[in-house]
Amino acid sequence: MAIRYICLQDFEELSALNEQSAEMLAQWLPGAPILTYEHFESYLTRFDGPANEGFVICLRDTDAIVGRVNVNNIIRGTHQSATIGYSAYASTTGRGYLTEGLELLVGHAFGDMRLHRLEANIQPSNSASLSLIKRVGFQREGFSPNFQFIAGAWRDHERWAITVEMT
Numbered sequence: 001m002a003i004r005y006i007c008l009q010d011f012e013e014l015s016a017l018n019e020q021s022a023e024m025l026a027q028w029l030p031g032a033p034i035l036t037y038e039h040f041e042s043y044l045t046r047f048d049g050p051a052n053e054g055f056v057i058c059l060r061d062t063d064a065i066v067g068r069v070n071v072n073n074i075i076r077g078t079h080q081s082a083t084i085g086y087s088a089y090a091s092t093t094g095r096g097y098l099t100e101g102l103e104l105l106v107g108h109a110f111g112d113m114r115l116h117r118l119e120a121n122i123q124p125s126n127s128a129s130l131s132l133i134k135r136v137g138f139q140r141e142g143f144s145p146n147f148q149f150i151a152g153a154w155r156d157h158e159r160w161a162i163t164v165e166m167t
């Protein structure tokens with residue numbers, strides 16, 4: 001497994017994965033799936049500045065994309081923290097790919113990116129995501145009512161985090 005920065009050349013592969021996974025993603029992730037080149041191009045501009053980084057998780061032998069992870073809201077100074085968002089796809093879920101991908105991401109975040117804390121916010125009914133984040137070593141910090149607007153309503157989330165000291 002490998003992680004690398006997301007780029008414009010990923011459009012066709014990601015739009016096909018998004019299309020096959022629309023139902024699976026809509027319940028848990030904000031925003032419409034990226035299906036047009038123009039939408040993807042404008043989506044990628046969010047990674048131009050220092051506050052957000054976007055990665056794809058790939059199989060090392062074929063380079064096929066099996067998942068995505070964004071490192072959002074990067075705060076420097078005395079925080080060195082960020083919030084992650086991630087997904088697998090209908091044809092790639094349930095195989096351990098995201099566990100390995102997120103482990104690589106945590107290593108990169110605490111290594112080259114010089115971050116100290118990563119946070120993940122997960123709906124209490126998203127059992128696949130809760131199992132994943134536990135496996136990767138995050139700990140539950142608390143509960144945030146009405147945290148994010150997803151699929152037409154303000155959704156409660158659990159707040160999970162990992163710091164360098166926990167690795």
Ligand SMILES: CC(C)(COP(=O)(O)OP(=O)(O)OC[C@H]1O[C@@H](n2cnc3c(N)ncnc32)[C@H](O)[C@@H]1OP(=O)(O)O)[C@@H](O)C(=O)NCCC(=O)NCCS
Pocket residue numbers: 024025028029085086087088089092093094095096097098099100121122123126128129131132
């Ligand atoms: C959340 C999400 C990323 C979890 O993905 P996932 O596929 O369960 O995670 P992994 O790739 O690490 O796979 C782990 C699962 O594969 C199983 N598995 C099968 N073969 C495996 C293998 N060879 N190695 C490791 N695990 C394997 C594991 O048992 C585990 O299933 P379990 O949790 O039922 O025990 C995925 O469900 C998803 O994309 N959901 C929609 C978007 C979303 O919710 N994003 C997060 C918002 S907070």
